Every structure is written in structure tokens, then in C-alpha cells.
Amino acid sequence: MPQVSGAQEPLEKLRQLFLGFQIDAVGPEAASLIERGVAAREILETCRGCMAEIGKAFEEGIYYLPELVVAGEMFKRVSEQIRPALAAGAGGGAGRIVLGTPKGDIHHLGKDIFRMLAEAAGFEVFDLGVDVAPHVFVDKVAETGAQILGMSALITAAFDPMKEVLRLLEERGLRSRVRVILGGGVTTKDMARKLGADAQTVDAYEGLRIVQSLLLRAEVVA
Ligand code: B12
Structure with a gap:
């Protein structure tokens, strides 16, 4: 106890x-x-x-x-x-993030914290909620032109749906224009690498820093 x-x-x-x-x-x-x-x-x-x-x-x-x-x-x-x-310090125009908890997982408290921080830093966040089907993530990325896709996972059952999201992004030719970051207690750097995501963290503040630097790097590459 x-x-x-x-x-x-x-x-x-x-x-x-x-x-x-x-x-x-x-x-x-x-x-x-x-x-x-x-x-x-x-x-x-x-x-x-x-x-x-x-x-x-x-x-x-x-x-x-x-x-x-x-x-x-x-x-x-x-x-x-x-x-x-x-x-404190909310602004605007920092970029667009599609965010959600993948299919099979209904935990959302950590996702909500990351959303608060990202909005405070000026990001426009499209929060799809929990138990989100893979194609819904991908449709939203296509629709909004978001530069970042964030998925929050707290149970291992969410791994396969995340893998499917990455597969669908490739299939629809969207993978090169969106950076994918995973967060939530059950995620690790190793599994993020295996799934083909760009980054992973279990700290919302670090997540924000990573997202900002991923965007900077994307600008340099573009
Ligand atoms: C609270 C809780 C619940 C609540 C959720 C309440 C809610 N509204 O979200 C309820 C009671 C509903 C629940 C249900 C279940 N739970 Co639960 N739950 C927890 C618990 C205790 C805390 C989770 C949490 O909110 N942590 C606090 C937040 C702030 O932390 P966090 O999510 O990691 O977020 C931080 C970072 O990771 C980051 N972050 C989070 N998301 C993202 C996203 C991005 C993009 C970025 C950049 C950063 C980021 O920001 C946050 C702040 O730094 C955990 C234990 C644990 N160790 O976490 C178990 C836990 C996650 N649950 C577990 C289980 C098994 C379940 C159930 C299956 C239980 C059951 N038998 O029904 C169900 C799942 C139902 C489902 N299909 O999802 C297991 C999962 C085990 C596994 N490996 O799969 C855990 C680990 C408990 C355990 N040790 O066994 N649960």
C-alpha cells in the first residue's frame, strides 16, 4: 500500500x-x-x-x-x-496539433494536461477525445493540415491502434508532413521507435519542448 x-x-x-x-x-x-x-x-x-x-x-x-x-x-x-x-501566457499561431487517446483506451487526464500546456503556448489543438479510431486521427490530420499528431496511451491495448495510425498516415501520403509524438504512462522510447513515431515522453512539459523543436526542425527541412 x-x-x-x-x-x-x-x-x-x-x-x-x-x-x-x-x-x-x-x-x-x-x-x-x-x-x-x-x-x-x-x-x-x-x-x-x-x-x-x-x-x-x-x-x-x-x-x-x-x-x-x-x-x-x-x-x-x-x-x-x-x-x-x-x-498563463496563452498566445496563438504556434502551430496545429491533433490530439487524442487511441481506440481501446479511455484515460484522458494526462492528455488534457498536455492540451492545456500546448494551448497556453499558442498551439491550436484539435482534441478528438478518447477511444479514437485510427482513421479518425488520420482524417483530422488531413482536414486540418496539423503539423503534429499527439497520441496519449495508458494501456497496452492502445499500441496496435497507434501502429495502425502510423500505417494509415503512410498509406495516405501524410507521414512526411506530420510529426508524431506519443505520451502517457505506458509509452516508452523503445516502443515509440518500434512503432515509427518521432518522439515520446511521459512529461507534458517536455512534450511541449519536443513539439516546439520538432516544428523548428521541420521549418529548417522545408
Ligand atoms: C486514473 C486511472 C484510471 C481512471 C481514468 C480516469 C480518467 N478520466 O482518465 C479509470 C478508473 C477510468 C481507469 C480505468 C482503467 N484502468 Co486505469 N489507471 C489510472 C491511473 C491510476 C492513473 C492514470 C493517470 O491519469 N495518470 C496521471 C496522468 C497525468 O499521467 P499520464 O497520463 O502519464 O500523463 C502525463 C504524461 O504522460 C504526459 N502525457 C500524457 N498524454 C500525453 C500525450 C502527449 C502527446 C504528450 C506529449 C504528453 C502526454 O502528460 C501528463 C503530465 O505530465 C493509472 C496508473 C498509472 N501508473 O498511471 C491506471 C492504469 C493506467 N490503468 C490501468 C488499467 C488496467 C485500467 C482498466 C483496464 C481497469 C479495468 N479493469 O477496467 C481501465 C481501462 C479502461 C480503458 N479501456 O481504458 C493500468 C494499465 C496497465 C497496462 N499496462 O495496460 C494502469 C497502469 C494501472 C496498473 N498499474 O495496473 N484508470
């Missing part, structure tokens, strides 16, 4: 509330941390770490689906509090 300690540094209290499933307390605590100047990124990382611990306990049969559901709700409440801090 996740360990809850007695330490009290700023983020430790949030961690304890999260791991203690204090659903009504996590939002206010996140708001208070923001007010005290703690970076949104640190708050996010703390909660993501808690989610991973809860996920591990689920895997080990210590927790069940209801705990995952509550964890998802707690993360949503924290996100709502830090949204204004993430959205």
Missing part, C-alpha cells in the same frame, strides 16, 4: 491527502500551494507520482477499480485549481 509519512514540507501534505484519498481536500490544498508560489509543474508531478503509486497498488491487487476512479477524480480537482497557472 502507498506509504503516507508524517513529514510536512509543502508538497508532502498534498501527497498525503492524495494517497489518503481525501477527495474534498486535494483541490483546496493545490489552490493554497499555487497561492504560496509553488510551481504548477511540481504540483502536477507530485500528483502524477501519487497516481503511479495508486496504480501500482491496483496492479498488486491491494486496490480495486473504485480507488482508480477516486484517483482520477482527485487529479481532475487538482487540475482545475492549477489550470489558470498553466494557461
Whole structure:
């Protein structure tokens, strides 16, 4: 079971509330941390770490689906509090991103975080939601002329649909004009390479940096 300690540094209290499933307390605590100047990124990382611990306990049969559901709700409440801090600096015209969670997977919290950050950095994001069929991703890339396609995967069942997206992009002659980035807890650099994606990350901030640099490189090549 996740360990809850007695330490009290700023983020430790949030961690304890999260791991203690204090659903009504996590939002206010996140708001208070923001007010005290703690970076949104640190708050996010703390909660993501808690989610991973809860996920591990689920895997080990210590927790069940209801705990995952509550964890998802707690993360949503924290996100709502830090949204204004993430959205600071919104601009426009940075580029277009098609984003979604592939077929078979309904997790969306991490995808939503990446979307918030990308929009804040001036990207136009076409968020297709969850359980998205391969051809829907590809149609949207064709329709919008997006330079980036982002897919978020939290379960291994999403691998085959992602592979199919890459195959369809090739088949329809779109692969050379769109950069593909994978994110989400279950993705790895190795699997991204095997699928033929351009990049992978489990950190939304790093994802944003990668997307910006992929676009710069695309401009140089064009
Ligand atoms: C919350 C949760 C749920 C919630 C989801 C709530 C929601 N609205 O999204 C609910 C209860 C619905 C759920 C359901 C299930 N879940 Co679940 N879930 C989790 C849990 C605990 C947290 C996931 C999460 O939101 N993490 C927090 C976010 C912020 O992290 P993240 O997604 O990695 O995102 C970050 C980065 O990766 C990045 N990012 C994310 N996407 C993208 C995209 C791009 C383009 C970029 C650049 C960056 C980026 O940005 C984020 C911030 O840095 C994980 C455990 C874990 N270790 O993650 C299990 C976990 C993912 N679930 C799991 C399972 C098995 C299931 C179920 C099958 C359970 C069941 N028996 O029904 C179902 C799946 C149903 C389906 N078809 O999808 C397994 C998957 C195992 C596997 N390898 O396949 C996990 C790993 C738990 C485990 N250890 O067993 N789950």
C-alpha cells in the first residue's frame, strides 16, 4: 500500500491527502500551494507520482477499480485549481496539433494536461477525445493540415491502434508532413521507435519542448 509519512514540507501534505484519498481536500490544498508560489509543474508531478503509486497498488491487487476512479477524480480537482497557472501566457499561431487517446483506451487526464500546456503556448489543438479510431486521427490530420499528431496511451491495448495510425498516415501520403509524438504512462522510447513515431515522453512539459523543436526542425527541412 502507498506509504503516507508524517513529514510536512509543502508538497508532502498534498501527497498525503492524495494517497489518503481525501477527495474534498486535494483541490483546496493545490489552490493554497499555487497561492504560496509553488510551481504548477511540481504540483502536477507530485500528483502524477501519487497516481503511479495508486496504480501500482491496483496492479498488486491491494486496490480495486473504485480507488482508480477516486484517483482520477482527485487529479481532475487538482487540475482545475492549477489550470489558470498553466494557461498563463496563452498566445496563438504556434502551430496545429491533433490530439487524442487511441481506440481501446479511455484515460484522458494526462492528455488534457498536455492540451492545456500546448494551448497556453499558442498551439491550436484539435482534441478528438478518447477511444479514437485510427482513421479518425488520420482524417483530422488531413482536414486540418496539423503539423503534429499527439497520441496519449495508458494501456497496452492502445499500441496496435497507434501502429495502425502510423500505417494509415503512410498509406495516405501524410507521414512526411506530420510529426508524431506519443505520451502517457505506458509509452516508452523503445516502443515509440518500434512503432515509427518521432518522439515520446511521459512529461507534458517536455512534450511541449519536443513539439516546439520538432516544428523548428521541420521549418529548417522545408
Ligand atoms: C486514473 C486511472 C484510471 C481512471 C481514468 C480516469 C480518467 N478520466 O482518465 C479509470 C478508473 C477510468 C481507469 C480505468 C482503467 N484502468 Co486505469 N489507471 C489510472 C491511473 C491510476 C492513473 C492514470 C493517470 O491519469 N495518470 C496521471 C496522468 C497525468 O499521467 P499520464 O497520463 O502519464 O500523463 C502525463 C504524461 O504522460 C504526459 N502525457 C500524457 N498524454 C500525453 C500525450 C502527449 C502527446 C504528450 C506529449 C504528453 C502526454 O502528460 C501528463 C503530465 O505530465 C493509472 C496508473 C498509472 N501508473 O498511471 C491506471 C492504469 C493506467 N490503468 C490501468 C488499467 C488496467 C485500467 C482498466 C483496464 C481497469 C479495468 N479493469 O477496467 C481501465 C481501462 C479502461 C480503458 N479501456 O481504458 C493500468 C494499465 C496497465 C497496462 N499496462 O495496460 C494502469 C497502469 C494501472 C496498473 N498499474 O495496473 N484508470
